[in-house]
Amino acid sequence: MTMNRQDVKNTTNDEEQQLIKKQKVVETSSCPYLDTVNRHVLDFDFEKCCSVSLSNLNVYACLVCGKYFQGRGHKSHAYTHSLEAGHHVFINLRSEKVYCLPDGYEIIDPSLDDIRRVLNPRFNTDLVLQLDENPQWSRVCDGSQYYLPGLVGLNNIKETDFVNVVIQSLMRVTPFRNFFLIPENYKDCKSVLVHRFGELTRKIWHAKNFKGHVSPHEFLQEVMKASRLRFRIGVQSDPVEFMSWLLNTIQADLKSNSRIRNNNIVHQCFQGELEVLKDDADASRMPFLMLGLDLPAPPLCNDTIPQVSLFNIFKKFDGETESEVARVRYRVTRLPRYLILHMRRFTKNDFFVEKNPTIVNFPVKNLELKDYIPLPTSNKYDLAANIVHDGKPGDGSYRVFVHCKSEEVWYEMQDLRVAETLPEMVGISEAYMQIYEKQQ
Numbered sequence: 476m477t478m479n480r481q482d483v484k485n486t487t488n489d490e491e492q493q494l495i496k497k498q499k500v501v502e503t504s505s506c507p508y509l510d511t512v513n514r515h516v517l518d519f520d521f522e523k524c525c526s527v528s529l530s531n532l533n534v535y536a537c538l539v540c541g542k543y544f545q546g547r548g549h550k551s552h553a554y555t556h557s558l559e560a561g562h563h564v565f566i567n568l569r570s571e572k573v574y575c576l577p578d579g580y581e582i583i584d585p586s587l588d589d590i591r592r593v594l595n596p597r598f599n600t601d602l603v604l605q606l607d608e609n610p611q612w613s614r615v616c617d618g619s620q621y622y623l624p625g626l627v628g629l630n631n632i633k634e635t636d637f638v639n640v641v642i643q644s645l646m647r648v649t650p651f652r653n654f655f656l657i658p659e660n661y662k663d664c665k666s667v668l669v670h671r672f673g674e675l676t677r678k679i680w681h682a683k684n685f686k687g688h689v690s691p692h693e694f695l696q697e698v699m700k701a702s703r704l705r706f707r708i709g710v711q712s713d714p715v716e717f718m719s720w721l722l723n724t725i726q727a728d729l730k731s732n733s734r735i736r737n738n739n740i741v742h743q744c745f746q747g748e749l750e751v752l753k754d755d756a757d758a759s760r761m762p763f764l765m766l767g768l769d770l771p772a773p774p775l776c777n778d779t780i781p782q783v784s785l786f787n788i789f790k791k792f793d794g795e796t797e798s799e800v801a802r803v804r805y806r807v808t809r810l811p812r813y814l815i816l817h818m819r820r821f822t823k824n825d826f827f828v829e830k831n832p833t834i835v836n837f838p839v840k841n842l843e844l845k846d847y848i849p850l851p852t853s854n855k856y857d858l859a860a861n862i863v864h865d866g867k868p869g870d871g872s873y874r875v876f877v878h879c880k881s882e883e884v885w886y887e888m889q890d891l892r893v894a895e896t897l898p899e900m901v902g903i904s905e906a907y908m909q910i911y912e913k914q915q
Contacts, residue, residue, distance in 0.1 A: 508563040516541035520690035527552045535565040596681035598656040607880040622687035628891035630690040637714040640875040644860035654740040666728035671697040748809040765815040770831045785837035814911040830868040856911035863904040876901045
């Protein structure tokens with residue numbers, strides 16, 4: 476007789492309910508297997524599904540070998556693994572309860588709390604507010620290295636550096652980060668993408684990780700689903716397009732919930748306003764999350780590297796400079812707290828993609844826009860993140876420079892590589908996307 480997915484689910488749930496009724500609770504001294512727990516092999520970053528059935532229902536992690544198994548009843552894969560491998564300590568990945576198999580009793584012991592915190596990192600408001608104060612370096616569980624919470628490497632699953640640089644950049648946006656560090660802020664949101672981004676944010680900033688890097692695998696799985704494979708593992712994509720999609724999707728998902736509709740964190744951090752001016756039409760207003768800046772065409776016969784000032788290309792938004800394509804003028808009427816700039820470095824035609832190598836000269840601190848666009852008050856910005864592209868179009872890679880507030884130090888990050896760098900190094904590369912923070 477064959478069993479469908481619902482039959483398996485019902486059988487598993489029935490067995491679990493019977494076990495709960497018979498369950499015993501023992502103290503530490505009554506469980507002889509706690510010393511077999513191996514924290515070095517535990518990795519909760521990947522999709523939480525059974526390694527045998529591939530089901531994500533009622534999954535347990537073996538705390539001895541790190542593998543995932545479904546259920547803990549007498550016919551379950553976890554139960555079978557405990558008999559065959561002699562591994563006895565398992566944690567339910569949803570309830571965080573720990574059990575000894577095949578005996579079936581729950582283990583109550585505070586020594587397992589660090590595993591629960593790695594499985595599901597927790598933050599409170601006081602802890603969040605201290606993150607940017609004094610740097611608190613942490614040591615991985617085997618003592619081999621130290622890491623600074625918030626500055627951990629991200630696995631490149633396969634051609635996913637375009638995702639990693641966006642994530643690392645958004646981790647520098649303090650209110651955005653703080654919002655996602657506390658799940659209470661979005662507990663009623665039904666978007667899986669929102670919750671996956673929150674989980675990833677908490678792992679990046681967790682001070683008690685067992686290792687000095689994080690894998691965004693679960694987040695990427697949901698990105699593929701939510702974007703309908705527009706962004707997917709194994710296919711290089713554009714971080715500008717991904718940033719735009721991610722922020723707009725999160726904003727829409729948060730707006731769909733009535734309790735947080737009027738307190739949208741994306742709007743608070745990134746949304747500004749433009750006035751669009753046409754000679755033969757009334758001016759109109761439009762919101763923006765990102766401003767695209769046009770680079771001048773590089774000279775055809777010149778051995779020197781072309782350069783341009785950020786202020787010159789920002790004149791596009793002074794209300795007087797006319798767009799060469801649409802004969803439209805743009806004027807910034809409201810700047811956001813965090814200003815995202817995109818240098819239009821790539822142009823596409825029917826045959827190939829061409830990259831503009833022009834170096835943009837920009838200040839790392841005290842970017843004053845009042846002198847270049849008509850604004851009533853001073854608006855000074857400091858650079859928080861600078862994404863750069865290396866190599867040929869369609870065949871290059873992405874890395875990002877980020878500013879660490881707690882240390883007042885710049886770091887260069889490329890997937891798992893995290894290295895301190897000088898501020899002077901930030902501005903001599905081919906900037907592609909930047910996040911500036913308005914001075915308070």
